[in-house]
Amino acid sequence: MTVDPRLTASSDPGRMTSSRLPILLALVFSSLFPVFSHSNREMWFQDLFPPNTCPINAKTFYGIMFDAGSTGTRIHIYTFVQKSPEILPELEGEIFESVKPGLSAYADQPEKGAESVKRLLDMAIDAVPPHLWKKTPVVLKATAGLRLLSEEKAQALLSEVKEVFEESPFLVPEDSVSIMDGSYEGILAWITVNFLTGQLAGHNQHTTGTLDLGGASTQITFLPRFEETLKESPRDFLTSFEMFNSTYKLYTHSYLGFGLKAARLATLGALNTEVADGQMFRSSCLPKQLEAEWHFGGVKYRYGGNKEGETGFKPCYLEVLKVVKGKLHQPDEIRGSSFYAFSYYYDRAADTNLIDYEQGGVLEVRDFERKAKEVCDNMERFSSASPFLCMDLTYITALLKEGFGFRDNTLLQLTKKVNNIETSWTLGATFHLLQSLGITY
């Protein structure tokens, strides 16, 4: 098990990454709860801080959310502060840490998988003051990696993790360890991004859609503005979600098997197939002479380049097209919108200097295509990078254009953090958790 240095590069393990904008967040909070009467405000944390145990000064409370992704497990320890009963709480900061590989890599060793969770949870023991342990909920939600495992293997992992939680001093709510429904993944990431950018605050909502590209699945989520979108979308792509005293009617879908790493396997023809011993999977998206091994979801794959045949962007795009063409719903309305994009969209854009790794940036869809051509048609020049760089960029291009149907000039805001808080579904999930426990309104 190794710590992924790139994910943690800007975090300081064990120390609070304090948001620089607590005041702004307080403003956002206060406008998120516009109907708060004084008595409502007293209700806000009464379960968490019964009157006789309330500290006199500022109250701090925490929420611990684990993201068990297909490529890694991450802990987010969020801190909220309420300075006085008259002032609404602020999201003060986040402690973030991650480990690789993800839980699904421990499909045959569930105790070892749970051990990786325990090591992260130990950070929370240090971060949360002992007197708040019992009032701090801890939850783990697994995404596509576990969705792709057999029910039996996934359950074995989840029950080992549950034991770790139950042996911890934290509050373990019912259903604290589960596989998250894909549609929640999209909704909760949308809530996080639009909360952090302050777009849930006003009544004039100018929310932004979100695109998440994980290892095994990918999500698209936005708030439809046109009646047509509601009419033309499959029913299970539309969902109502209550948060912050508002109901959001969102378009969201999670495509299982369309994450970046699953797409590599699909391109190679190795997704959902029995892999014969020593079987070799070849692609025109890989360097000609390459022959190597790759482990994903506990399975070993041998892969390589087209030794004799073609390589480069054109044949690669045709291969990748087979994976996406006609497989995704294309809502008309998104063609002219801009979207926030993160996870592997961000990573591959940063890897190829399309954006700054720390700052992120704004791109057009065609920038990914331009970079894919540059990399695929000059693979030897990029040989020190991942052998999959050409395939990944080509897949991202095809997914955006042929999959979702974006225009060449659709704008993508590539973001890893907003106000020093990770743009992950985990913050939305923590709000939802605190709300369901009656800890927040």
Ligand SMILES: O=c1ccn([C@@H]2O[C@H](COP(=O)(O)OP(=O)(O)O)[C@@H](O)[C@H]2O)c(=O)[nH]1
């Ligand atoms: O807090 C996080 C969680 C994930 N990722 C990115 O998300 C991608 C991996 O997705 P994940 O392992 O979550 O796969 P999923 O289970 O969502 O398919 C990689 O680009 C990670 O760098 C990230 O940047 N920050």
Ligand SMILES: [Ca+2]
């Ligand atoms: Ca993810």
